[in-house]
Amino acid sequence: MAEIRVPTLGESVTEATIGKWFKQAGDAVAVDEPLVELETDKVTIEVPAPAAGVLSEIAAKDGETVAVGAILGQIKEGTAAAPKAAPVQPAAKAAPAPPAPHTPPRSAPATAKPSEAPLAPSVRRLSAESGIDAATMPGSGKDGRVTKGDMLAAIERAAAQPTPLAAPAAAVQVRAPSPPDDASREERVRMTRLRATIAKRLKDAQNTAAMLTTFNEVDMSHVMALRAQYRDLFEKKHGVKLGFMGFFVRACVQALKEIPAVNAEIDGPDIIYKNYYHLGIAVGTERGLVVPVVRDCDQKSLAEIGKTIADFGRRARDGSLKLEEMQGGTFTITNGGIYGSLMSTPILNAPQSGILGMHKIQERPMVVGGKVEVRPMMYLALSYDHRIVDGREAVTFLVRVKECLEEPARLVLDL
Amino acid sequence: MAYDLIVIGTGPGGYVCAIRGAQLGMKTAVVEKMATFGGTCLNVGCIPSKAMLNASELYEEAAHKFSAMGIKIGKPAVDLAAMLKYKQQGVDGNVKGVDYLFKKNKIEPFIGTGRIIAPGKVEVKAGDGKTQVLETKAIVIATGSDAARLNGIEIDEKRVVSSTGVLELQKVPQKLLIVGAGIIGLELGSVWRRLGAEVTVVEFLDHILPGIDGEVARQFHRMLQKQGLSFKLSSKVTAVDASGKTLKVKVEPASGGTAEMLETDIVLVAIGRVPYTEGLGLEAVGVKKDNRGRVIVDAHFRTNVDGIYAIGDVIAGPMLAHKAEEEGAAVAEILAGKAGHVNYDVIPNVVYTYPEIASVGKSEEELKAAGVAYNVGKFPFTANGRARVNLTTDGFVKILADAKTDRVLGVHILGPDAGNMIGEAAVAMEFGASAEDIARTCHAHPTLTEAIKEAALAVDKRAINL
Numbered sequence: 001m002a003e004i005r006v007p008t009l010g011e012s013v014t015e016a017t018i019g020k021w022f023k024q025a026g027d028a029v030a031v032d033e034p035l036v037e038l039e040t041d042k043v044t045i046e047v048p049a050p051a052a053g054v055l056s057e058i059a060a061k062d063g064e065t066v067a068v069g070a071i072l073g074q075i076k077e078g079t080a081a082a083p084k085a086a087p088v089q090p091a092a093k094a095a096p097a098p099p100a101p102h103t104p105p106r107s108a109p110a111t112a113k114p115s116e117a118p119l120a121p122s123v124r125r126l127s128a129e130s131g132i133d134a135a136t137m138p139g140s141g142k143d144g145r146v147t148k149g150d151m152l153a154a155i156e157r158a159a160a161q162p163t164p165l166a167a168p169a170a171a172v173q174v175r176a177p178s179p180p181d182d183a184s185r186e187e188r189v190r191m192t193r194l195r196a197t198i199a200k201r202l203k204d205a206q207n208t209a210a211m212l213t214t215f216n217e218v219d220m221s222h223v224m225a226l227r228a229q230y231r232d233l234f235e236k237k238h239g240v241k242l243g244f245m246g247f248f249v250r251a252c253v254q255a256l257k258e259i260p261a262v263n264a265e266i267d268g269p270d271i272i273y274k275n276y277y278h279l280g281i282a283v284g285t286e287r288g289l290v291v292p293v294v295r296d297c298d299q300k301s302l303a304e305i306g307k308t309i310a311d312f313g314r315r316a317r318d319g320s321l322k323l324e325e326m327q328g329g330t331f332t333i334t335n336g337g338i339y340g341s342l343m344s345t346p347i348l349n350a351p352q353s354g355i356l357g358m359h360k361i362q363e364r365p366m367v368v369g370g371k372v373e374v375r376p377m378m379y380l381a382l383s384y385d386h387r388i389v390d391g392r393e394a395v396t397f398l399v400r401v402k403e404c405l406e407e408p409a410r411l412v413l414d415l
Numbered sequence: 416m417a418y419d420l421i422v423i424g425t426g427p428g429g430y431v432c433a434i435r436g437a438q439l440g441m442k443t444a445v446v447e448k449m450a451t452f453g454g455t456c457l458n459v460g461c462i463p464s465k466a467m468l469n470a471s472e473l474y475e476e477a478a479h480k481f482s483a484m485g486i487k488i489g490k491p492a493v494d495l496a497a498m499l500k501y502k503q504q505g506v507d508g509n510v511k512g513v514d515y516l517f518k519k520n521k522i523e524p525f526i527g528t529g530r531i532i533a534p535g536k537v538e539v540k541a542g543d544g545k546t547q548v549l550e551t552k553a554i555v556i557a558t559g560s561d562a563a564r565l566n567g568i569e570i571d572e573k574r575v576v577s578s579t580g581v582l583e584l585q586k587v588p589q590k591l592l593i594v595g596a597g598i599i600g601l602e603l604g605s606v607w608r609r610l611g612a613e614v615t616v617v618e619f620l621d622h623i624l625p626g627i628d629g630e631v632a633r634q635f636h637r638m639l640q641k642q643g644l645s646f647k648l649s650s651k652v653t654a655v656d657a658s659g660k661t662l663k664v665k666v667e668p669a670s671g672g673t674a675e676m677l678e679t680d681i682v683l684v685a686i687g688r689v690p691y692t693e694g695l696g697l698e699a700v701g702v703k704k705d706n707r708g709r710v711i712v713d714a715h716f717r718t719n720v721d722g723i724y725a726i727g728d729v730i731a732g733p734m735l736a737h738k739a740e741e742e743g744a745a746v747a748e749i750l751a752g753k754a755g756h757v758n759y760d761v762i763p764n765v766v767y768t769y770p771e772i773a774s775v776g777k778s779e780e781e782l783k784a785a786g787v788a789y790n791v792g793k794f795p796f797t798a799n800g801r802a803r804v805n806l807t808t809d810g811f812v813k814i815l816a817d818a819k820t821d822r823v824l825g826v827h828i829l830g831p832d833a834g835n836m837i838g839e840a841a842v843a844m845e846f847g848a849s850a851e852d853i854a855r856t857c858h859a860h861p862t863l864t865e866a867i868k869e870a871a872l873a874v875d876k877r878a879i880n881l
Contacts, residue, residue, distance in 0.1 A: 120848060121855035122821065141847035148849035149820025 002051035004072040008136055009040050013323065015158075016040045017193045018064050018072070023055045029075060036072055037319075041197040043326070044287065044319040053077040063190070067158035069133040122148040130155045194288045205350040210386040213345040213357075214394045218402045220361050220376040223247050226408055238303035244358075245281070245309050246302040248333055250411050251404035252356055253277045253298045256331060259397040261389045262354035262382075263330050271388055280329035280349055281309055283316040284339075290316045291349060293329040333358065337378065346383045353388055356401065357381035418444045418551040420750060421537050423529040423695070426454020428727030428739025429557030430513050435747035437520035444549060445522055446529035446539050452513040454559050456736045459579040462509050464602055466502035467582060468767050471609035475769075480806060493610055495587060502582070525549065530696040531556075534722040538696075553722055553750050556702075556710060557743065558695060560688040560728035565594060568655050568684065574662055575655055575682045578603060587611045588680035592664055594652045596623035598766050600685035601639065605768045608644055615677065617647045619669050619686075624766065628778035628827045630813065635772060635829055638809055642769075655682055690729045705731070715755075716746040724750075738762050761844045765834035770810045773837035776825035776844055779815060788818035792850060792874030794866045796830045798881050801861040807831035812870040814840075814850055821849035821874070826867070836864055850874035 006016060019037035023029055034046040035055065049055075056076040060066045119127065119134050123146050127134040132154050139146035178186060191199070205211070227242050234242040256263040256277055264273045277298045280291040292312035294305060315321050332349040337360040346357040359379045366375040382398045389397075404410045419441035422429045429445060430452060436443045451458060477491040517524050527541040531554060540546045562577035564570065572580035578599050587610045593600040596618035608614040616623070623639075623646065624632040640646065649669045656663040662682055667674040690709045697704065702718045702725075703711045710725040712718055718725055724746050727739030738757070745755030766772040782789050795811040796802035810830030816823050826840035843853050853871035858864045865880075872878045 120846070120852045122849045122851035125851075125855070142845065145846065147820070147822060147847040148851060149817065149822050149847075152820055 001056070002049075002053065002075040002077055003131070004035060004047060004050060004075060005131055006038065006066050006068050006070050006072060007045075007047060008133075009038075009043075009045070009068055009323065013040050013068070015065055015067050018060050018062050018066065019044060019192075020062055021058060022046075025055055025058050025073075027055050029053065029055050038066075039193045040323070041193055043290075043321055043323050044194070047072060049075060051075050051077045067132060067154075068136060069131050070158055071131045119146065120148065123151050126151040126155065130158070132158060192287060194290075198288050201350060202347050205348045208350060209348050209353070211348055211383055212386055213381050213383040214391070214398055215343070215382075216380045216395075216398045216402050218378050218380055218405045219366065220244075220378055220405065222408055223405055224361075224376055234303070238307070240303055240306045240310055242302070243306055243309070245333075245335070246305045247405060247408065247411070248356070248358060248401075249279055249281075249294065249297050249305050249309075250302065251401045252279060252331060252333060254404050254411060254414070255397045255400035256354075257298070258400055259389075259393045261393050262384060262397050264353055264388055265330075265351040266353075266385070266388055267351070274330045276330065278328050278330045280326075280332035280352075281312060282332060282334035282349075283313050285316050285319070287319065290321060290326060291329065291332060292316060292321055292325050293327065295328070331355070335359075337361065343379045343381065345381055348383055348385060353385040354394075354397070355383050356398075357383070418442050418523075418549060420444070420553050420555065420747070421446065421529075421549055421551040422555045422557055422743075423531075423537065424448075424454060424557035424559055424727075425452040425513060425524070426557060426559045426727065426739065427456050427736040428559070428743040429454065429555070430516065430743075431740040432555050432557060432726060432743030432747050433522045434516055434520050435744040436750065437522050439747060439751035439753070441747070441751065443520075443522045444525060444551070445517065446525045446527065446537060446549075448526075448528045450526070451510040452517070452524070453510045457509045457513065458506060459582065461736055463502050463506050463582050464578070464599075464606070465767060466505040467498070467606045468602060470498050470501060471606045472769055475609045483806060493587065495585065495610070499583070499585075528694055530694060531700050531702075531723065532696060533700060534720055553724060555716075555743075555746055556692070556695065556697075556718075556723065556725040556729055557727050557739070558691050558729050559739075560734055561691040562684065563687045563689045565652065565684055565686060568652070568682075570684055571657075574657060574680070575684065577684055581607075581681070581683045584681065589613060590615070590661075590679040591681045591683060592617065592652075592662075592677060592679040593683045593685055595684070595686040596620075596646065596648075597625065597685060597687060600683065601644075602767050603683060603685065604644055605639075605642070608642065612681075614643070615645045615647065615679070617650050617652055617664075617666055619649070619651050621649045623648070624772070626778075627764075627766070627772060628774060628813070628825070629780050631772055631774070631827050631829045634810070635766075635768075635770075638770065639768070652682075688728065688734050692729060715749050716742060732759065733762060733764065735762065735764065758845060761841055763837045763841050765837065767834060770807070770830045771833035772827075772829050773833035774825065774827040775837055775841045776823065777815065778825060778827070782815060782824060787824065789815045789824055790818050790821075790850075790874050791815055792870045792872065792878070794869040794873055794878055794881060796863070796866055798869070799861075799863060799866045800880075801863050801865070802831060804861075805831065812866045814853070814867075814870045814874055816850040816874045821851055823848055823850055823853065823871075826870075828867070830863070830866070832863055836867060839864060839867060 009016060016038040019039045021036045023035050029049040031052040032048045035049050036047050038045050038047060053075045057074040059071050059073050123134050134146045137146050137150060137154055140150050141147040231242050260273050264271050276296060278293050278295045279297045280293045282289055282291050294308050331352055332355040334346050335358040336344045337358050341359050343359060344357050346355045348355050361376045361378045363374050364377045365372045380398055382394055384394045420436040420443045422433045423446045425445050425447040433443050433445045474491055474493060477488060481488055525539045527539040530538045532538050535551055537549045537554060538546055570577050581603050591607050591612040591614045593604045593616045596616045600616060604614045604616055622632055623636050647666060650666050651669050652664055653667050654665040661678045661680060664677045664679055664682060665674050666677055700720055702720050702723055705711050709731050710718055710729050712725050712730050716724045716726055726742035726746050728734040732738055741757045745757050748755030761775060763775040792814040793811055797808040802808045813827040815825040823844050828836055850871045854868060858868040869878045869880055
């Protein structure tokens with residue numbers, strides 16, 4: 001009998017919701033075959049089969065909340081049924097057909113042992129009985145050791161989790177009942193964890209920051225000309241399209257270097273200025289918005305940035321982004337333009353202090369040198385936290401982004 | 416020449432502090448007023464009393480237990496002079512050990528009375544009246560404590576004695592009256608009772624061993640009565656008339672009332688100890704003390720005066736040698752810029768009577784007062800194989816564990832060798848162990864420590880041998 005457990009989901013993530021079982025009890029499974037999809041606050045991951053055999057038991061059903069280390073089900077080991085399993089792998093939409101680029105942390109509880117200290121005998125027993133891996137828990141004992149009390153509390157938390165999640169939800173449902181006629185035409189759907197997290201984070205950002213937005217517009221004709229001129233050459237050499245996003249990333253880095261407050265965050269009484277440039281790129285997916293982070297953008301070429309973003313976009317859509325790829329951003333770029341937005345006020349990605357909104361490029365009559373010309377124009381929006389970014393700084397930042405895009409030579413000349 | 420550290424007093428707190436300081440590279444000196452190192456503990460306290468307890472206990476065993484085990488020796492006799500010599504040899508050996516440790520660690524000893532004349536300046540006045548002034552970065556006061564006195568009763572250390580004098584009696588008294596049923600009174604009362612004295616203990620409170628878990632104290636009280644000690648609880652001694660050949664002691668009910676006169680040969684005043692800071696010059700340098708005369712220190716053993724620290728009996732907390740040792744090591748580490756720390760929740764406490772009492776952590780009374788929900792696991796030595804064959808079945812082990820987390824909150828042992836056994840409980844508690852952790856740790860058979868394991872099992876109501 002092999003147990004299927006919730007793997008370690010990364011720092012600060014202690015629980016997950018069962019998204020969907022790809023298999024039913026009694027189905028044959030091959031080793032490493034994806035069995036179940038788990039949704040966490042940040043990512044959706046697939047748990048692979050730890051052994052080949054027959055899925056004999058499903059312990060946590062779709063929609064249930066489970067703690068890290070909890071038992072999801074059991075596999076009765078044996079290869080007899082395995083051959084049957086392989087062809088039955090359509091696994092709906094979510095299972096990526098191409099060789100999965102993601103590396104799910106298989107049997108992570110067994111491998112990740114941060115603490116070298118031997119566990120107390122009571123803790124070893126409770127760990128074995130409950131399936132909660134003591135090695136992944138913070139301990140209250142000497143030198144951070146996990147005590148029996150810590151384990152009992154963790155087990156209690158894990159046991160209580162399905163209910164408390166339902167309980168507050170029930171409390172929130174204070175909405176007056178709809179007229180029966182309408183009620184029958186309503187559909188009540190539980191928010192996914194990702195959706196609930198997005199909702200909470202966005203509202204938190206609004207509640208915390210002194211947020212406001214400044215606007216500008218950029219004439220995209222130079223960037224477009226540059227792109228038209230080098231498109232083929234660039235793609236041939238680097239194997240990636242020469243997109244607009246890379247220019248925006250570079251322009252933002254240039255401006256962030258000049259206005260460090262936009263790249264900073266507030267931590268209690270302190271301001272933390274970050275001398276590194278990890279830019280989050282918001283990507284819409286059918287599950288909701290995710291923001292993978294392109295690290296050290298100041299040290300990456302346009303081609304590297306382009307490649308990274310393309311890879312993130314692909315993996316955001318198939319749900320295989322890793323948690324650590326969405327952490328540590330210092331500034332965010334969001335592009336409402338892909339959906340046709342002309343103007344918007346983005347909400348900060350807390351605790352960051354700035355977010356650039358890109359929009360649709362639209363040809364508009366512009367007055368250039370006293371004459372009206374048709375130019376491809378884009379409105380730019382910078383939402384910022386007025387607590388640490390002054391109006392002058394915000395406007396200067398946005399003007400610098402505009403200048404870099406209107407005269408891409410500035411990016412080369414570092415102006 | 417300036418030192419990094421000068422420790423005043425070489426008791427267990429002081430000498431450990433000096434050695435730890437020297438280990439950490441500090442240029443260290445100690446000042447000791449007595450002729451030998453080791454303070455009260457080694458010279459006139461823990462060590463000599465344990466020698467007398469050991470000798471008298473073996474004597475009692477020879478007299479009463481040997482025949483039951485098939486050993487015939489006739490009636491044993493006490494040679495008190497030889498016994499006192501044996502005791503003194505024990506003291507000398509220990510005291511010389513400290514001398515050796517100072518040399519080994521290159522600690523400079525100064526014999527004389529220390530006085531702090533200013534922060535960083537200690538004056539040492541030798542026996543011949545000569546003084547010298549030592550300079551230092553830090554001063555640690557480790558001057559310990561002295562026996563507390565009873566109002567109007569003078570201690571002459573001949574017939575009215577403190578714990579010091581009672582260890583030097585040259586003749587077994589016919590009658591010994593002890594004022595105070597604390598640890599010192601009961602230990603020394605046990606010594607002289609075994610050697611033949613008729614012992615009466617007068618205690619102000621209505622129970623013996625204040626601070627010890629109530630159930631333990633009550634059971635122990637009965638055992639002592641069986642051994643032949645008599646008690647006058649809720650009583651106070653108000654006067655001692657030393658004019659006659661025998662002492663006449665006036666004993667009154669604690670709440671007042673008719674006094675009675677008791678005749679005795681020796682009175683031992685053992686009502687506790689008080690911090691000893693006489694002649695240290697604390698008032699002159701402005702070191703603050705609390706209303707009980709204890710030097711006030713913060714969590715890092717700092718007094719209110721920069722560069723002056725204090726540890727051990729002279730500050731608040733239980734007056735125990737091992738508590739002073741922990742503090743001595745901690746303050747040396749703090750002075751060396753390290754993280755010195757004493758866990759006051761896990762300090763064992765031992766009464767070296769027969770049977771012994773040892774405890775660590777909280778008593779039931781303390782837990783009740785704090786409103787903590789707890790489970791009790793108890794196991795009697797009558798059900799322990801080793802205790803049975805040893806004919807030492809008096810007593811029990813009691814473990815108190817948090818009702819919710821099972822964390823061990825207190826361990827109380829009344830029984831043979833309790834003092835040696837409590838170490839296990841202290842280690843467990845230091846690491847935040849649960850009763851189950853002790854229960855799941857293999858204990859050797861046949862040993863008395865199995866009773867600890869069984870008591871831990873009993874917390875979960877699953878003792879095996881009961």
